[in-house]
Amino acid sequence: MASSIGWEFYRTFLAVLTEGSLSGAARALGITQPTVGRHVSALEASFNQTLFTRSQTGLLPTEAALALRGYVEAMQGTAAALERTATSHGQGVTGTVRISASEVIGAEVLPPMLAQLRQVHPQLKIELVLSNRVQDLLQREADIAVRMTPPQQGLLIARRVGEVALGLYARADYLQQHGTPATPADLKRHALIGFDEETPFLRAASKLQPSWTRDVFSLRTDSDLGQLALIRAGCGVGFCQSALARRDARLMRVLPEHFTFKLETWVTMHEDLRGSPRCKATFDALVVCLQAHTATAVEP
Known part of the structure:
Protein backbone atom coordinates (compact mmCIF):
# COMPACT_ATOMS: atom_id res chain seq x y z
CA MET A 1 0.00 0.00 0.00
CA ALA A 2 2.90 2.36 0.64
CA SER A 3 3.57 2.64 -3.09
CA SER A 4 0.15 4.22 -3.61
CA ILE A 5 0.71 6.99 -1.06
CA GLY A 6 1.18 10.38 -2.74
CA TRP A 7 3.97 12.83 -1.99
CA GLU A 8 1.55 15.22 -0.26
CA PHE A 9 1.06 12.65 2.53
CA TYR A 10 4.79 12.49 3.17
CA ARG A 11 5.00 16.28 3.06
CA THR A 12 2.31 16.41 5.74
CA PHE A 13 4.19 13.83 7.80
CA LEU A 14 7.35 15.96 7.66
CA ALA A 15 5.40 19.07 8.66
CA VAL A 16 3.98 17.29 11.72
CA LEU A 17 7.50 16.17 12.65
CA THR A 18 8.76 19.74 12.33
CA GLU A 19 5.84 21.56 13.97
CA GLY A 20 5.00 18.96 16.63
CA SER A 21 1.23 19.20 16.21
CA LEU A 22 -1.54 18.74 13.68
CA SER A 23 -2.59 22.37 13.96
CA GLY A 24 0.97 23.63 13.48
CA ALA A 25 1.43 21.44 10.42
CA ALA A 26 -1.90 22.66 9.01
CA ARG A 27 -0.82 26.30 9.39
CA ALA A 28 2.58 25.60 7.82
CA LEU A 29 1.06 23.85 4.81
CA GLY A 30 -2.03 26.00 4.41
CA ILE A 31 -4.43 23.08 4.72
CA THR A 32 -7.02 22.10 7.31
CA GLN A 33 -6.24 20.22 10.52
CA PRO A 34 -8.61 17.32 9.62
CA THR A 35 -6.73 16.92 6.33
CA VAL A 36 -3.45 16.66 8.23
CA GLY A 37 -5.00 14.03 10.49
CA ARG A 38 -6.24 12.01 7.53
CA HIS A 39 -2.82 12.07 5.88
CA VAL A 40 -1.09 10.85 9.04
CA SER A 41 -3.71 8.14 9.55
CA ALA A 42 -3.31 6.98 5.96
CA LEU A 43 0.45 6.65 6.40
CA GLU A 44 0.04 4.77 9.67
CA ALA A 45 -2.43 2.39 8.05
CA SER A 46 -0.17 1.90 5.04
CA PHE A 47 2.92 1.11 7.13
CA ASN A 48 0.95 -0.64 9.89
CA GLN A 49 2.93 1.49 12.34
CA THR A 50 2.08 4.21 14.84
CA LEU A 51 3.99 7.31 13.81
CA PHE A 52 3.06 9.76 16.57
CA THR A 53 1.95 9.57 20.20
CA ARG A 54 0.16 12.32 22.07
CA SER A 55 1.77 14.11 25.02
CA GLN A 56 1.14 17.26 27.04
CA THR A 57 3.54 19.16 24.78
CA GLY A 58 2.12 17.90 21.48
CA LEU A 59 2.77 14.96 19.20
CA LEU A 60 5.90 12.91 19.78
CA PRO A 61 7.40 10.89 16.91
CA THR A 62 7.81 7.17 17.44
CA GLU A 63 10.96 5.27 16.49
CA ALA A 64 9.25 4.33 13.24
CA ALA A 65 8.64 8.01 12.41
CA LEU A 66 12.23 8.95 13.21
CA ALA A 67 13.48 6.12 11.00
CA LEU A 68 11.43 7.50 8.10
CA ARG A 69 12.52 11.11 8.53
CA GLY A 70 15.75 10.97 6.51
CA TYR A 71 14.02 9.34 3.56
CA VAL A 72 11.18 11.86 3.56
CA GLU A 73 13.61 14.78 3.81
CA ALA A 74 15.41 13.34 0.79
CA MET A 75 12.08 13.17 -1.05
CA GLN A 76 11.42 16.80 -0.13
CA GLY A 77 14.81 17.86 -1.47
CA THR A 78 14.27 15.97 -4.71
CA ALA A 79 10.77 17.44 -5.14
CA ALA A 80 12.11 20.96 -4.60
CA ALA A 81 14.96 20.36 -7.06
CA LEU A 82 12.49 18.98 -9.60
CA GLU A 83 10.35 22.10 -9.26
CA ARG A 84 13.38 24.41 -9.62
CA THR A 85 14.51 22.56 -12.74
CA ARG A 160 38.73 25.79 -4.32
CA VAL A 161 38.63 29.58 -4.03
CA GLY A 162 41.19 30.17 -1.28
CA GLU A 163 41.43 30.27 2.49
CA VAL A 164 39.44 32.37 4.94
CA ALA A 165 41.72 33.63 7.70
CA LEU A 166 40.39 34.01 11.24
CA GLY A 167 41.90 35.65 14.29
CA LEU A 168 41.03 37.04 17.68
CA TYR A 169 39.54 40.52 17.63
CA ALA A 170 38.07 43.04 20.06
CA ARG A 171 36.80 46.57 19.76
CA ALA A 172 39.38 49.27 20.50
CA ASP A 173 37.39 50.85 23.32
CA TYR A 174 37.01 47.46 25.02
CA LEU A 175 40.80 47.02 24.92
CA GLN A 176 41.34 50.56 26.21
CA GLN A 177 39.12 49.77 29.18
CA HIS A 178 40.37 46.26 29.96
CA GLY A 179 43.88 46.26 28.53
CA THR A 180 45.37 44.50 25.52
CA PRO A 181 46.46 40.93 26.32
CA ALA A 182 50.17 40.34 25.74
CA THR A 183 50.11 36.57 26.25
CA PRO A 184 47.42 33.86 25.98
CA ALA A 185 47.40 33.70 29.80
CA ASP A 186 46.19 37.31 29.89
CA LEU A 187 42.93 36.22 28.23
CA LYS A 188 41.80 34.85 31.60
CA ARG A 189 41.11 38.45 32.65
CA HIS A 190 38.95 39.15 29.60
CA ALA A 191 35.39 38.48 28.51
CA LEU A 192 35.74 35.81 25.86
CA ILE A 193 33.08 35.20 23.22
CA GLY A 194 32.53 31.64 21.97
CA PHE A 195 30.31 28.65 21.39
CA ASP A 196 27.74 27.10 23.69
CA GLU A 197 28.00 23.63 22.15
CA GLU A 198 31.29 22.01 21.19
CA THR A 199 32.07 22.40 17.50
CA PRO A 200 34.81 21.11 15.15
CA PHE A 201 36.28 24.62 15.16
CA LEU A 202 36.35 24.71 18.96
CA ARG A 203 38.06 21.32 19.08
CA ALA A 204 40.67 22.53 16.57
CA ALA A 205 41.26 25.71 18.59
CA SER A 206 41.67 23.80 21.82
CA LYS A 207 44.41 21.68 20.23
CA LEU A 208 46.48 24.81 19.66
CA GLN A 209 45.44 26.41 22.94
CA PRO A 210 44.31 23.79 25.50
CA SER A 211 42.72 26.48 27.66
CA TRP A 212 40.32 27.46 24.84
CA THR A 213 37.28 25.48 26.01
CA ARG A 214 33.60 26.23 26.53
CA ASP A 215 34.08 27.01 30.22
CA VAL A 216 36.27 30.04 29.54
CA PHE A 217 33.61 31.86 27.51
CA SER A 218 31.81 34.69 29.29
CA LEU A 219 29.40 35.07 26.37
CA ARG A 220 28.21 31.97 24.52
CA THR A 221 26.19 31.55 21.35
CA ASP A 222 26.25 28.88 18.65
CA SER A 223 25.41 31.51 16.04
CA ASP A 224 28.44 32.84 14.17
CA LEU A 225 26.47 35.98 13.39
CA GLY A 226 25.68 36.33 17.09
CA GLN A 227 29.36 36.09 17.99
CA LEU A 228 30.25 38.65 15.33
CA ALA A 229 27.59 41.03 16.66
CA LEU A 230 28.94 40.67 20.21
CA ILE A 231 32.48 41.47 19.05
CA ARG A 232 31.29 44.50 17.11
CA ALA A 233 29.31 45.70 20.14
CA GLY A 234 32.44 45.71 22.29
CA CYS A 235 31.35 42.86 24.55
CA GLY A 236 34.71 41.13 24.58
CA VAL A 237 37.28 39.14 22.61
CA GLY A 238 36.29 36.58 19.99
CA PHE A 239 37.13 35.02 16.63
CA CYS A 240 36.32 36.95 13.47
CA GLN A 241 37.19 36.61 9.82
CA SER A 242 40.10 38.95 9.13
CA ALA A 243 38.54 40.22 5.91
CA LEU A 244 35.42 41.29 7.82
CA ALA A 245 37.40 42.81 10.69
CA ARG A 246 39.24 45.04 8.23
CA ARG A 247 35.93 46.62 7.26
CA ASP A 248 35.52 47.99 10.80
CA ALA A 249 38.28 50.35 11.95
CA ARG A 250 37.18 49.85 15.56
CA LEU A 251 38.19 46.18 15.59
CA MET A 252 41.73 45.36 16.68
CA ARG A 253 43.65 42.12 16.25
CA VAL A 254 44.61 40.37 19.48
CA LEU A 255 47.57 37.95 19.87
CA PRO A 256 48.01 37.26 16.13
CA GLU A 257 51.15 35.20 16.76
CA HIS A 258 49.16 32.75 18.89
CA PHE A 259 45.67 32.68 17.32
CA THR A 260 45.56 32.29 13.56
CA PHE A 261 43.29 29.84 11.77
CA LYS A 262 42.63 29.30 8.08
CA LEU A 263 39.60 27.58 6.58
CA GLU A 264 39.72 26.25 3.04
CA THR A 265 36.79 27.58 1.04
CA TRP A 266 35.10 25.72 -1.81
CA VAL A 267 32.21 26.30 -4.20
CA THR A 268 30.49 23.03 -5.12
CA MET A 269 27.51 21.80 -7.11
CA HIS A 270 26.18 18.53 -8.51
CA GLU A 271 27.75 17.64 -11.84
Whole structure:
Protein backbone atom coordinates (compact mmCIF):
# COMPACT_ATOMS: atom_id res chain seq x y z
CA MET A 1 0.00 0.00 0.00
CA ALA A 2 2.90 2.36 0.64
CA SER A 3 3.57 2.64 -3.09
CA SER A 4 0.15 4.22 -3.61
CA ILE A 5 0.71 6.99 -1.06
CA GLY A 6 1.18 10.38 -2.74
CA TRP A 7 3.97 12.83 -1.99
CA GLU A 8 1.55 15.22 -0.26
CA PHE A 9 1.06 12.65 2.53
CA TYR A 10 4.79 12.49 3.17
CA ARG A 11 5.00 16.28 3.06
CA THR A 12 2.31 16.41 5.74
CA PHE A 13 4.19 13.83 7.80
CA LEU A 14 7.35 15.96 7.66
CA ALA A 15 5.40 19.07 8.66
CA VAL A 16 3.98 17.29 11.72
CA LEU A 17 7.50 16.17 12.65
CA THR A 18 8.76 19.74 12.33
CA GLU A 19 5.84 21.56 13.97
CA GLY A 20 5.00 18.96 16.63
CA SER A 21 1.23 19.20 16.21
CA LEU A 22 -1.54 18.74 13.68
CA SER A 23 -2.59 22.37 13.96
CA GLY A 24 0.97 23.63 13.48
CA ALA A 25 1.43 21.44 10.42
CA ALA A 26 -1.90 22.66 9.01
CA ARG A 27 -0.82 26.30 9.39
CA ALA A 28 2.58 25.60 7.82
CA LEU A 29 1.06 23.85 4.81
CA GLY A 30 -2.03 26.00 4.41
CA ILE A 31 -4.43 23.08 4.72
CA THR A 32 -7.02 22.10 7.31
CA GLN A 33 -6.24 20.22 10.52
CA PRO A 34 -8.61 17.32 9.62
CA THR A 35 -6.73 16.92 6.33
CA VAL A 36 -3.45 16.66 8.23
CA GLY A 37 -5.00 14.03 10.49
CA ARG A 38 -6.24 12.01 7.53
CA HIS A 39 -2.82 12.07 5.88
CA VAL A 40 -1.09 10.85 9.04
CA SER A 41 -3.71 8.14 9.55
CA ALA A 42 -3.31 6.98 5.96
CA LEU A 43 0.45 6.65 6.40
CA GLU A 44 0.04 4.77 9.67
CA ALA A 45 -2.43 2.39 8.05
CA SER A 46 -0.17 1.90 5.04
CA PHE A 47 2.92 1.11 7.13
CA ASN A 48 0.95 -0.64 9.89
CA GLN A 49 2.93 1.49 12.34
CA THR A 50 2.08 4.21 14.84
CA LEU A 51 3.99 7.31 13.81
CA PHE A 52 3.06 9.76 16.57
CA THR A 53 1.95 9.57 20.20
CA ARG A 54 0.16 12.32 22.07
CA SER A 55 1.77 14.11 25.02
CA GLN A 56 1.14 17.26 27.04
CA THR A 57 3.54 19.16 24.78
CA GLY A 58 2.12 17.90 21.48
CA LEU A 59 2.77 14.96 19.20
CA LEU A 60 5.90 12.91 19.78
CA PRO A 61 7.40 10.89 16.91
CA THR A 62 7.81 7.17 17.44
CA GLU A 63 10.96 5.27 16.49
CA ALA A 64 9.25 4.33 13.24
CA ALA A 65 8.64 8.01 12.41
CA LEU A 66 12.23 8.95 13.21
CA ALA A 67 13.48 6.12 11.00
CA LEU A 68 11.43 7.50 8.10
CA ARG A 69 12.52 11.11 8.53
CA GLY A 70 15.75 10.97 6.51
CA TYR A 71 14.02 9.34 3.56
CA VAL A 72 11.18 11.86 3.56
CA GLU A 73 13.61 14.78 3.81
CA ALA A 74 15.41 13.34 0.79
CA MET A 75 12.08 13.17 -1.05
CA GLN A 76 11.42 16.80 -0.13
CA GLY A 77 14.81 17.86 -1.47
CA THR A 78 14.27 15.97 -4.71
CA ALA A 79 10.77 17.44 -5.14
CA ALA A 80 12.11 20.96 -4.60
CA ALA A 81 14.96 20.36 -7.06
CA LEU A 82 12.49 18.98 -9.60
CA GLU A 83 10.35 22.10 -9.26
CA ARG A 84 13.38 24.41 -9.62
CA THR A 85 14.51 22.56 -12.74
CA ALA A 86 11.06 22.32 -14.32
CA THR A 87 10.42 26.05 -13.92
CA SER A 88 13.87 27.09 -15.14
CA HIS A 89 13.84 25.93 -18.76
CA GLY A 90 13.98 28.57 -21.43
CA GLN A 91 16.41 30.88 -23.13
CA GLY A 92 19.08 32.62 -21.08
CA VAL A 93 19.66 32.63 -17.33
CA THR A 94 16.26 32.20 -15.74
CA GLY A 95 14.66 30.24 -12.92
CA THR A 96 15.60 29.49 -9.32
CA VAL A 97 18.97 28.60 -7.80
CA ARG A 98 19.24 27.43 -4.19
CA ILE A 99 22.53 28.37 -2.51
CA SER A 100 23.74 27.06 0.83
CA ALA A 101 26.36 29.03 2.78
CA SER A 102 27.50 29.53 6.35
CA GLU A 103 25.80 32.25 8.37
CA VAL A 104 28.66 34.72 8.14
CA ILE A 105 29.44 34.15 4.45
CA GLY A 106 25.76 34.24 3.54
CA ALA A 107 24.96 37.40 5.49
CA GLU A 108 28.21 39.37 5.27
CA VAL A 109 29.82 38.42 1.96
CA LEU A 110 27.30 37.21 -0.62
CA PRO A 111 24.51 39.86 -0.66
CA PRO A 112 26.36 42.50 -2.78
CA MET A 113 27.33 39.81 -5.28
CA LEU A 114 23.77 38.50 -5.45
CA ALA A 115 22.45 42.01 -6.05
CA GLN A 116 24.88 42.48 -8.93
CA LEU A 117 24.08 39.02 -10.32
CA ARG A 118 20.37 39.81 -10.45
CA GLN A 119 21.06 43.12 -12.15
CA VAL A 120 22.74 41.19 -14.94
CA HIS A 121 20.15 38.38 -14.89
CA PRO A 122 16.86 39.86 -13.62
CA GLN A 123 14.93 36.64 -14.35
CA LEU A 124 17.11 34.71 -11.93
CA LYS A 125 15.63 33.89 -8.52
CA ILE A 126 17.81 33.06 -5.52
CA GLU A 127 17.06 30.91 -2.49
CA LEU A 128 19.77 31.55 0.12
CA VAL A 129 20.07 29.00 2.92
CA LEU A 130 22.11 30.28 5.88
CA SER A 131 23.30 27.26 7.79
CA ASN A 132 26.54 25.90 9.19
CA ARG A 133 25.22 22.40 8.48
CA VAL A 134 26.69 20.88 5.33
CA GLN A 135 23.79 20.67 2.88
CA ASP A 136 23.65 17.43 0.89
CA LEU A 137 24.06 18.30 -2.77
CA LEU A 138 23.52 14.70 -3.86
CA GLN A 139 20.08 14.81 -2.23
CA ARG A 140 19.49 18.23 -3.86
CA GLU A 141 19.00 20.08 -0.58
CA ALA A 142 20.77 22.88 -2.43
CA ASP A 143 21.97 23.44 -5.99
CA ILE A 144 25.24 25.13 -5.03
CA ALA A 145 27.04 25.14 -1.68
CA VAL A 146 29.83 27.24 -0.21
CA ARG A 147 31.80 24.97 2.09
CA MET A 148 34.66 25.52 4.52
CA THR A 149 35.93 21.96 4.13
CA PRO A 150 36.95 20.00 1.03
CA PRO A 151 33.93 18.15 -0.42
CA GLN A 152 33.98 14.43 0.30
CA GLN A 153 31.12 13.35 -1.95
CA GLY A 154 31.61 12.14 -5.50
CA LEU A 155 29.60 13.42 -8.47
CA LEU A 156 30.31 17.03 -7.46
CA ILE A 157 31.92 19.91 -9.31
CA ALA A 158 34.21 21.61 -6.79
CA ARG A 159 36.31 24.77 -7.06
CA ARG A 160 38.73 25.79 -4.32
CA VAL A 161 38.63 29.58 -4.03
CA GLY A 162 41.19 30.17 -1.28
CA GLU A 163 41.43 30.27 2.49
CA VAL A 164 39.44 32.37 4.94
CA ALA A 165 41.72 33.63 7.70
CA LEU A 166 40.39 34.01 11.24
CA GLY A 167 41.90 35.65 14.29
CA LEU A 168 41.03 37.04 17.68
CA TYR A 169 39.54 40.52 17.63
CA ALA A 170 38.07 43.04 20.06
CA ARG A 171 36.80 46.57 19.76
CA ALA A 172 39.38 49.27 20.50
CA ASP A 173 37.39 50.85 23.32
CA TYR A 174 37.01 47.46 25.02
CA LEU A 175 40.80 47.02 24.92
CA GLN A 176 41.34 50.56 26.21
CA GLN A 177 39.12 49.77 29.18
CA HIS A 178 40.37 46.26 29.96
CA GLY A 179 43.88 46.26 28.53
CA THR A 180 45.37 44.50 25.52
CA PRO A 181 46.46 40.93 26.32
CA ALA A 182 50.17 40.34 25.74
CA THR A 183 50.11 36.57 26.25
CA PRO A 184 47.42 33.86 25.98
CA ALA A 185 47.40 33.70 29.80
CA ASP A 186 46.19 37.31 29.89
CA LEU A 187 42.93 36.22 28.23
CA LYS A 188 41.80 34.85 31.60
CA ARG A 189 41.11 38.45 32.65
CA HIS A 190 38.95 39.15 29.60
CA ALA A 191 35.39 38.48 28.51
CA LEU A 192 35.74 35.81 25.86
CA ILE A 193 33.08 35.20 23.22
CA GLY A 194 32.53 31.64 21.97
CA PHE A 195 30.31 28.65 21.39
CA ASP A 196 27.74 27.10 23.69
CA GLU A 197 28.00 23.63 22.15
CA GLU A 198 31.29 22.01 21.19
CA THR A 199 32.07 22.40 17.50
CA PRO A 200 34.81 21.11 15.15
CA PHE A 201 36.28 24.62 15.16
CA LEU A 202 36.35 24.71 18.96
CA ARG A 203 38.06 21.32 19.08
CA ALA A 204 40.67 22.53 16.57
CA ALA A 205 41.26 25.71 18.59
CA SER A 206 41.67 23.80 21.82
CA LYS A 207 44.41 21.68 20.23
CA LEU A 208 46.48 24.81 19.66
CA GLN A 209 45.44 26.41 22.94
CA PRO A 210 44.31 23.79 25.50
CA SER A 211 42.72 26.48 27.66
CA TRP A 212 40.32 27.46 24.84
CA THR A 213 37.28 25.48 26.01
CA ARG A 214 33.60 26.23 26.53
CA ASP A 215 34.08 27.01 30.22
CA VAL A 216 36.27 30.04 29.54
CA PHE A 217 33.61 31.86 27.51
CA SER A 218 31.81 34.69 29.29
CA LEU A 219 29.40 35.07 26.37
CA ARG A 220 28.21 31.97 24.52
CA THR A 221 26.19 31.55 21.35
CA ASP A 222 26.25 28.88 18.65
CA SER A 223 25.41 31.51 16.04
CA ASP A 224 28.44 32.84 14.17
CA LEU A 225 26.47 35.98 13.39
CA GLY A 226 25.68 36.33 17.09
CA GLN A 227 29.36 36.09 17.99
CA LEU A 228 30.25 38.65 15.33
CA ALA A 229 27.59 41.03 16.66
CA LEU A 230 28.94 40.67 20.21
CA ILE A 231 32.48 41.47 19.05
CA ARG A 232 31.29 44.50 17.11
CA ALA A 233 29.31 45.70 20.14
CA GLY A 234 32.44 45.71 22.29
CA CYS A 235 31.35 42.86 24.55
CA GLY A 236 34.71 41.13 24.58
CA VAL A 237 37.28 39.14 22.61
CA GLY A 238 36.29 36.58 19.99
CA PHE A 239 37.13 35.02 16.63
CA CYS A 240 36.32 36.95 13.47
CA GLN A 241 37.19 36.61 9.82
CA SER A 242 40.10 38.95 9.13
CA ALA A 243 38.54 40.22 5.91
CA LEU A 244 35.42 41.29 7.82
CA ALA A 245 37.40 42.81 10.69
CA ARG A 246 39.24 45.04 8.23
CA ARG A 247 35.93 46.62 7.26
CA ASP A 248 35.52 47.99 10.80
CA ALA A 249 38.28 50.35 11.95
CA ARG A 250 37.18 49.85 15.56
CA LEU A 251 38.19 46.18 15.59
CA MET A 252 41.73 45.36 16.68
CA ARG A 253 43.65 42.12 16.25
CA VAL A 254 44.61 40.37 19.48
CA LEU A 255 47.57 37.95 19.87
CA PRO A 256 48.01 37.26 16.13
CA GLU A 257 51.15 35.20 16.76
CA HIS A 258 49.16 32.75 18.89
CA PHE A 259 45.67 32.68 17.32
CA THR A 260 45.56 32.29 13.56
CA PHE A 261 43.29 29.84 11.77
CA LYS A 262 42.63 29.30 8.08
CA LEU A 263 39.60 27.58 6.58
CA GLU A 264 39.72 26.25 3.04
CA THR A 265 36.79 27.58 1.04
CA TRP A 266 35.10 25.72 -1.81
CA VAL A 267 32.21 26.30 -4.20
CA THR A 268 30.49 23.03 -5.12
CA MET A 269 27.51 21.80 -7.11
CA HIS A 270 26.18 18.53 -8.51
CA GLU A 271 27.75 17.64 -11.84
CA ASP A 272 24.28 17.11 -13.36
CA LEU A 273 23.82 20.89 -13.15
CA ARG A 274 26.88 21.62 -15.28
CA GLY A 275 24.74 22.37 -18.32
CA SER A 276 22.25 24.59 -16.45
CA PRO A 277 22.70 28.26 -17.46
CA ARG A 278 21.24 29.50 -14.17
CA CYS A 279 23.56 27.33 -12.07
CA LYS A 280 26.65 28.01 -14.18
CA ALA A 281 26.15 31.79 -13.98
CA THR A 282 25.64 31.62 -10.22
CA PHE A 283 28.55 29.22 -9.67
CA ASP A 284 30.93 31.46 -11.64
CA ALA A 285 29.77 34.58 -9.77
CA LEU A 286 30.28 32.85 -6.42
CA VAL A 287 33.80 31.82 -7.39
CA VAL A 288 34.78 35.39 -8.35
CA CYS A 289 33.18 36.83 -5.21
CA LEU A 290 34.82 34.39 -2.82
CA GLN A 291 38.20 34.59 -4.51
CA ALA A 292 38.11 38.32 -3.84
CA HIS A 293 36.99 37.74 -0.25
CA THR A 294 39.73 35.24 0.54
CA ALA A 295 42.33 37.48 -1.15
CA THR A 296 41.51 40.32 1.27
CA ALA A 297 41.94 37.87 4.17
CA VAL A 298 45.59 37.19 3.38
CA GLU A 299 47.73 38.26 6.30
CA PRO A 300 50.10 41.17 5.55
